[in-house]
Amino acid sequence: MVTRRRFLQGMAAATAVGQLGSLSAMAAGVKHGLESPATGGGTAPAGILQYVDVFVGTGGHGHTYPGATRPFGMVQLSPDTYNAQWDGSSGYHQGDGSIMGFSHTHLSGTGAADMLDFLVMPSMGAVLLQPGDRDYDGVNYVSRFDAKKPGGEKAPKGYKTGVKGYRSHYTGEQAHPGYYRVKLTKHDILAELTATLRAGIHRYTFSKAGDSHILLDLAHGYSDSPKENCRVTDGEIRVVGNDTLVGGRRVWQWASGRVIYFAMKLSRPASSVTLYADDKALPAGTADAKGNNLKAALHLDKANSEPLLVKVGISGVDIEGAMRNLDSEIPAWDFDGVRAAAEAEWTQELSKIQVDSDSDKIKRTFYSSLYHTMLAPTVFSDSDGRYRGMDKAVHTLPEGRHNYSTYSLWDTYRAAHPLYTLYQPDRVPDLVDGIVRLAVESPSGAPVWPLQGIETVCMIGYHSAVVVAEAQAKGFTGIDYQKGWPVFRRRAMQDDYFGLTYYRAKGYIPSDKEGEAVSKTLEYAYDDWAVASMAEHLGHADEAKALRARSQNYRNVFDKDTQFMRPKGDDGQWLQPFDPIAIGHSDKWRDFTESNAWQATFLNQHDVYNYMDLFGGVQGFEAKLDGLFNADSTIPDNAPPDIAGMVGQCAFGNEPCHHMPYLYAYTGSHHKTAARVRQMLETMYLPEPDGLPGNEDCGQMSAWYVMSAMGLYAVDPVSTNYVFGSPILERAQVQVGGGKVLTVETKGNGHGKPYIQSVTWNGQPWTKSWISHKDLNAGGTLVFTMGEQPNEAFGKAPEDRPPSFGAQAKA
Structure with missing residues (x-):
């Protein structure tokens, strides 16, 4: 059994692997x-299902x-x-x-x-x-x-x-x-x-x-x-x-x-x-x-x-x-x-993603993960096209379309939806236009966590905006972006919704006025970035400019003295006492959502280079990031149980930390991204009942593995770029739509060889530590050469680092 203790310690990958679910011990050939x-016979799934x-x-x-x-x-x-x-x-x-x-x-x-x-x-x-x-x-x-x-x-x-x-x-x-x-x-x-x-x-x-x-x-x-x-x-x-x-x-x-x-x-x-x-x-x-x-x-x-x-x-x-x-x-x-x-x-x-690996364990982990990414969202419309909307009325879809439910958006915007844009492109218009439809029909506005025609209002932010903005930025059609715009604009600009009034007035949410205020401030900032992208694509330049500026509100809960995101009071003063592993400044208040100050300090997904300036520059930011992964893994007694999978203070078993190993690519130290990503791939996932580092969360936990096993991750989905990590597969072929195929290959790969030595794209040298969705969606061959020792030159030049806030790294 994979013990929770091993997850919490983030130790080396396990070697024992069971046969659970693969049914390989059963008689072969029964399709x-x-x-x-009466004889107790079983089944043996053929092909990829095994x-x-x-x-x-x-x-x-x-x-x-x-x-x-x-x-x-x-x-x-x-x-x-x-x-x-x-x-x-x-x-x-x-x-x-x-x-x-x-x-x-x-x-x-x-x-x-x-x-x-x-x-x-x-x-x-x-x-x-x-x-x-x-x-x-x-x-x-x-x-x-x-x-x-x-x-x-x-x-x-x-x-x-x-x-x-x-x-x-x-x-x-x-x-x-x-x-x-x-x-x-x-x-x-x-x-x-x-x-x-x-x-x-x-x-x-x-x-x-x-x-x-x-x-x-x-x-x-x-x-x-x-x-x-x-x-x-x-x-x-x-x-x-x-x-x-x-x-x-x-x-x-x-x-x-x-x-x-x-x-x-x-x-x-x-x-x-x-x-x-x-x-x-x-x-x-x-x-x-x-x-x-x-x-x-x-x-x-x-x-x-x-x-x-x-x-x-x-x-x-x-x-x-x-x-x-x-x-x-x-x-x-x-x-x-x-x-x-x-x-x-x-x-x-x-079979839309065909992979090769010398490790049976890796193949079973990969396909078990890919399977989980297709258990949600779920269809919620009848065979005749009727469905019950968020307004509780019955509507009818155009022929050939589906309505969906079970959108765990606080989780899935990070990796599951970017993954769908790669290997489920034909389904994306229904998934995303469905979100627009939910937004228009819902009395509460922009969807947060809709389930069978009901808004649960679970989790913070309104990350449906991210999923819509990502699809729009990637050029998906069949989605009524114009119809959804007034709803998302209203949420960003007008709605009195869980601290947004404070956020607009003060530039942050006071932690003595609203629960989970630090996390809400940071996640509203990212939603501003997403809605700004929507506005830009629809020709609303003034709103786009204002929202981009407001997306830098993360600055208002950053304490330069401690170099942590931390709770601030209504009077503008930092609230005491402060402990970076605590989830609240007192027993009465919870200042962070399923996280603490360590994790919240690295929630910035969209404006990484300007954020580095608050740490004194690239070296200061990288040192703080080192501190995250090397800190003691202590968890407060009152922490929620889904703060798990601890590597230092990076709680990988919970979604806010999923992009954090990839942030080293922005400092030019991609080899540290590679080392941490490979550690997560090898220690946090196994094809066993207790084989996940935390809640599966409607496919997000597994989508991280699928994307990262192929060497790709969308730190900022709205940017439409993927940061390289440490691909663990020998080969993956992804059907990206329209008959096109993306092939990802590795050379010299294996356990103990996590570091990218070089990359080629369609046979040509590729020095960047990232690649765009537009490139991958066109089909082609991406080849990683791996090694035991870091190639610290790979991705180090400012021009080779991933763009952020629409700009390259500063020289």
Whole structure:
């Protein structure tokens, strides 16, 4: 198991690698279908899928789920092992020993929780209505996992604590992209799951004779306490014939007040259906129930030994939309056909980046990471183009377009969205025009963290502006930038939004007036930079000039005496006491967002050269950057748990630090960037359940690895440039759209050889430590020659350093 202690210390890469998720220990050559469930057979994904470990991040604090979905899919059909406590944010955690059931929506790697809609659980005997505690066996409807290997070998003692590889080696739980299976031991039921874009299909094989049923739980969801249901109102279940249920609910969780509907069909008729309200059975024959705590039991013919199939479609619009999604996407009872299509789609999408490496571990880490970048954002529109907007009204899209949800923008603007502009260019117009549409429809304006038609207002800043500005600067069409401009201008210039009034009036946000004020000041400065870029492209020169100037407001929370960003009071005085590792100047106040003064001091992404002047020049800035990585890794007792992955005071397990290793390129010391990036690549990521340094955060944690493994990172996405790091792959071929291919190669690479000696671009010498998106998007070949010793001359000349604030480094 990858221990959290090793992450915190940032030590050398681990050498032990499990087989989890790759299923390489299974019989080779099985592409579709299963061996007989009775013999405990498994699946072996072919081709590129064998390198994806869907269990990465399901341990530790990764908060991922292992179930079946499609790329950017609206349905995430996955097991729920627990629905309370922070590490249950995705509904699943590697350390749990039982399964509550299988629900149809999940969040990938978030630090906040919601979803887990429409839990389905196969069972036998009397209907039990409570899931029970995750470690309590034999009373309620939870079930243990199969604790035996297919060949019959028993798991070692302690298997369920998350030890490396035990999930695939020693249990009946197996999965790969688009498919999941598990043996539920309580009643000896084999459960299999696969999905389309908007629907899921279950296959349950009952090995024992006797009364059986399918339980549908509409009260299930994420809850603050394991003894409470999630907060649901307006629930409805309606029985249609003897094989169909439809309904919906409103959920008051993180995305408070979101609505979601379902349509569920069985492959054979139920002998009877019992509806429950507040855990009391309604009279026999009741076909409709409304309330806040609804469940249904569909009783099955005990004489039938054929597997039962269950199809479920979902919709954010209405029941009819859920039924239409179901019927259009899974018209037949063909589980293996749906699974084969899911595997084919994942193969196609993952193959957009083809990589070579002598290390199986690196290939599995890379493709597991690439897989995670396609679990969000998620489609949130029906097959007929209807969707529920941020204004709660139902809208219809133009033909061929999709509406998206699950935008973790505070995280994903940094690497995930820049990555999409490279390998998902055809999807970018829908993703970004969707953000514009959300902005126009939302009563709260510029999107921050929208989830299923609800603005969660989670995290600080309004980094939807960055994603829109980046796409605009990179020349993407099919996005109505003009339509979005008034919304983003209003946020920057007028909205009274979480300290922006102070920010505009004083040039900073007082830390005795507004929480997390230092971080908010710095992130609003970067949003100013993004909105200035929008203004420039749309011909609003005066606003662009004013916003560019205001984007230097970071100066107003920088203390030249201590050389730290630090909290300042309303009276303009620095607040005391000050400790650079503290998250607040007192127990009452939190001055930084998931960070402290050390990390906040390097949040500047867009104006690095002018910022260096505040440290006395390049050497002073570089010395301070050295101090960040070499400082003691102490974390305050009151720090949030997602401050992790410590290398000195660089908390790499949290997104604000992701660009910081690349800042050495701006000082001309690219070899230090290379050393730190390679350290992160080798020590922070492994293809194991606890293989991430922090929350996955809807693809951002993994996108950093994907980009950095190819030697590229967008420190300032709006600039449209990528800074070189330390590529760890031998070769990567990226389909950049229009039939063009970007090839990245390394020569002389390997462990202990992190330093760039030289670079060529399309066969010509390239002395810069960066390259533009325009160059890469045209296709071509980028070759890095690597070595054991630093080439301190590479990228050292001012003209070879990355531009910042639209200018080159000062001579």
